[in-house]
Amino acid sequence: MTMNKPIRTIAIFLMALFAAxxxxxxYLQYYAAGRYNDDARNRRVVDAEFSRQRGAILVGRDPVAVSVKTDDLYKYQRSYPKPELYAGVTGYFAYGGAITGVEKSQNDVLSGDDSRLFVNRLIDLLGDKGPQGGDVELTINPKAQKAAYDALTSLPGNVKGSVVALEPSTGKILALVNTPSFNPNKIATHDFAANQKAYDALNADPDKPLLNRAVQMALPPGSTFKLVTASAAISSGKYDASSMVPGGPTYQLPQTSGESGLIDNEGRDCGAKTVKFTQAMENSCNTVFAQLAVQVGADAMQQQAEAFGFNSSWFDDLQGTNGKTSLATSTFPKDMNPPQTGQSGIGQFEVRATPLQMAMVAAGIANQGTVMKPYLVNEVQSADSDTVATTEPEKLSEAVTPATAREVTKLLVATVNDGTASPAAITGIQVAGKTGTAQSGQEDVPPYAWFVSFAPADNAKVAVAVMIESADIPRDDIAGGKWGGPIAKKVMEAVLNQ
Structure with a gap:
C-alpha cells in the first residue's frame, strides 16, 4: 500500500522535529553543559552549589571557614569563626558566585567537584549522604598569624598595612594579615539584602578593607630593596661584607644636576668618599646603594631583581573576584638609564613590591640564596579527613650563591646588632633585618614604612615582611625600624618560641 502524500508530509515533518x-x-547536555553550569545566571546551579555542604578551611585542626546547617532554603551557611584575623586568607563565599581568597582558589576541592575526590563523590551518590566538599588545610601558623595581626592593629590610629611571614626552607606562608580587615560573615549571610548592603559599604570604604594588601598592593619598597642591591653588588665579585664601598654624604646621580638628581643620607654617617659595607647597611646609606646600583648596571640589577621573583607571577593560592588571580605583580623597571638605575638601587623610581615579594627576598637570602615558591595550601583532605594530596615545596630560583647569601646576611645581622634594625633584636638569637622608608611620590600621601627580617640568621625558621601604608603617625616620625621592627620581632618570636 502506498502512503498518501499528506501522511508522508506529516511523517517527514515529525521526523525532522525528532531530529531537531x-x-x-x-548540544545542551554535552557541548554547552559546562558553559551553562558556569553561567552565573543559572539559578538552579547557583542554588545547588550554595546549598551544598562545603568543606572546611583549616589552620591545623581548627576551622577558619566551615559550613553549618541551617533551617532555610539553602541548608548550609558558610561561617568564619575568626573573621577579621583570617579574612585576607579565607576570602568569602557568597551567593551568586562572589568568591575570593582560598574559597575561590580551592573552590573545586571545597565544593567536592575536584577530580581527586571522585571516589568520595561516588560513595556519597550511592549512599544516603548528599555531596560533601573536601577540606583544605593551610600552612598558616596560628600563633604567628595572631601575633602579626595584634601587633599591626596595635599601631596608633587608622592602620593600613600588611604582614607576611614565610618558612624560608619550604616557602610555606606562616602568616598573612591585612589591616583594615573585614568580617566575611556579613557577605556570606543568607539575608541577601544585608549581604549586598555589607558588600557595598566595604567596597565604597576609602580605606579599602577588601583589598588584600599582602598580594594585591605593590608599593615602592624603599631601603628594604637594598637587600637586592647588595646581592647584585656582591654577586659582581667586587665586594663582600668586609669591603669598603663608595659612600659620602651626598651623591649626584649621573647625567643630572641640581636638587632633583641629588641623593643624600638625611644626616646619617656614611663616610667621606668610602665607607665600610656593614656601616653602609647599618645606616641605610642611600648614597652607597645608589652608587652600587650604577656600578652594577641596569641589566644586572634587573636580572638580580627577577631572580628574586620580580616581573613574574608565581603565586596562585589566593584569588580575587575578577580574572584568574587579580593579584599585583612586583615590578622592576627595564631599560633604565644611569640616574634611574641609581634611584632603583634604593627602592625608588618605578620599583614596586608586594609584602609577599619582600618576604620572599628575605627568605631567599635566609635560605642560602634559594628562593622557594610561596604556598598557602598545605594539604587537601576528603570530608572524612583522609589526606588526598600534600603540597611539595618547589624551588623557584637560585637568586644568589650560598656564599653571596652569607655575605648579605652578615650585613643584615650588623644592621640589627648595631644599626637601624635594632628594634627587631631578640635576646639570645641572632636576627638579620633591614628597615625601609619609601617616598610615596605624592605630597598628601605619607611615606611607607617597611621592615624585613629573618631568624635565626644562620639557620632561619622564619622570614618576615612588614608594610605600613599609613597610621596615625606624624610624617617626620615614620620609620620602618621604629614601627615595623617590633612587629617583625613579635612574629619571629611566635614562630621560634614553639
Missing part, C-alpha cells in the same frame, strides 16, 4: 530535538538535547 535530538540535536538540541545533545
Amino acid at each position: 530535538l535530538l540535536i538540541n538535547a545533545t
Whole structure:
C-alpha cells in the first residue's frame, strides 16, 4: 500500500522535529553543559552549589571557614569563626558566585567537584549522604598569624598595612594579615539584602578593607630593596661584607644636576668618599646603594631583581573576584638609564613590591640564596579527613650563591646588632633585618614604612615582611625600624618560641 502524500508530509515533518530535538538535547547536555553550569545566571546551579555542604578551611585542626546547617532554603551557611584575623586568607563565599581568597582558589576541592575526590563523590551518590566538599588545610601558623595581626592593629590610629611571614626552607606562608580587615560573615549571610548592603559599604570604604594588601598592593619598597642591591653588588665579585664601598654624604646621580638628581643620607654617617659595607647597611646609606646600583648596571640589577621573583607571577593560592588571580605583580623597571638605575638601587623610581615579594627576598637570602615558591595550601583532605594530596615545596630560583647569601646576611645581622634594625633584636638569637622608608611620590600621601627580617640568621625558621601604608603617625616620625621592627620581632618570636 502506498502512503498518501499528506501522511508522508506529516511523517517527514515529525521526523525532522525528532531530529531537531535530538540535536538540541545533545548540544545542551554535552557541548554547552559546562558553559551553562558556569553561567552565573543559572539559578538552579547557583542554588545547588550554595546549598551544598562545603568543606572546611583549616589552620591545623581548627576551622577558619566551615559550613553549618541551617533551617532555610539553602541548608548550609558558610561561617568564619575568626573573621577579621583570617579574612585576607579565607576570602568569602557568597551567593551568586562572589568568591575570593582560598574559597575561590580551592573552590573545586571545597565544593567536592575536584577530580581527586571522585571516589568520595561516588560513595556519597550511592549512599544516603548528599555531596560533601573536601577540606583544605593551610600552612598558616596560628600563633604567628595572631601575633602579626595584634601587633599591626596595635599601631596608633587608622592602620593600613600588611604582614607576611614565610618558612624560608619550604616557602610555606606562616602568616598573612591585612589591616583594615573585614568580617566575611556579613557577605556570606543568607539575608541577601544585608549581604549586598555589607558588600557595598566595604567596597565604597576609602580605606579599602577588601583589598588584600599582602598580594594585591605593590608599593615602592624603599631601603628594604637594598637587600637586592647588595646581592647584585656582591654577586659582581667586587665586594663582600668586609669591603669598603663608595659612600659620602651626598651623591649626584649621573647625567643630572641640581636638587632633583641629588641623593643624600638625611644626616646619617656614611663616610667621606668610602665607607665600610656593614656601616653602609647599618645606616641605610642611600648614597652607597645608589652608587652600587650604577656600578652594577641596569641589566644586572634587573636580572638580580627577577631572580628574586620580580616581573613574574608565581603565586596562585589566593584569588580575587575578577580574572584568574587579580593579584599585583612586583615590578622592576627595564631599560633604565644611569640616574634611574641609581634611584632603583634604593627602592625608588618605578620599583614596586608586594609584602609577599619582600618576604620572599628575605627568605631567599635566609635560605642560602634559594628562593622557594610561596604556598598557602598545605594539604587537601576528603570530608572524612583522609589526606588526598600534600603540597611539595618547589624551588623557584637560585637568586644568589650560598656564599653571596652569607655575605648579605652578615650585613643584615650588623644592621640589627648595631644599626637601624635594632628594634627587631631578640635576646639570645641572632636576627638579620633591614628597615625601609619609601617616598610615596605624592605630597598628601605619607611615606611607607617597611621592615624585613629573618631568624635565626644562620639557620632561619622564619622570614618576615612588614608594610605600613599609613597610621596615625606624624610624617617626620615614620620609620620602618621604629614601627615595623617590633612587629617583625613579635612574629619571629611566635614562630621560634614553639
